[in-house]
Amino acid sequence: MSQMTPTFNMKNLSDAVADQFGLSHQDGQNIVRYVFDKLKDELVAGKQVRLHQFGTLEARHRKAGEARNPATGAKIKVPARRVVKLTASPFLREAVSH
Structure with missing residues (x-):
């Protein structure tokens, strides 16, 4: 287990x-x-959120694309959508790396 x-x-x-x-x-x-x-x-x-010593959150547009089902290998269309991205601050990256 x-x-x-x-x-x-x-x-x-x-x-x-x-x-x-x-x-x-x-x-x-x-x-x-x-x-x-x-x-x-x-x-x-649509605002960017900056959190001191943590990182920056922002909603970004991800364009449409194509992906594969790993089990069958079949192609599927992935629609365009908004996603949230976190960019970690150097302080957070350093803290986590130890």
């Missing part, structure tokens, strides 16, 4: 915020939800 990578999720983050600032877990959850909703709203509006 393979080991799963530990995951840090929204609940863990909201609990950490609540514990760090002496808030109820509901208040921690509300704060984290607000922050992520605000980030999403700014990306949807």
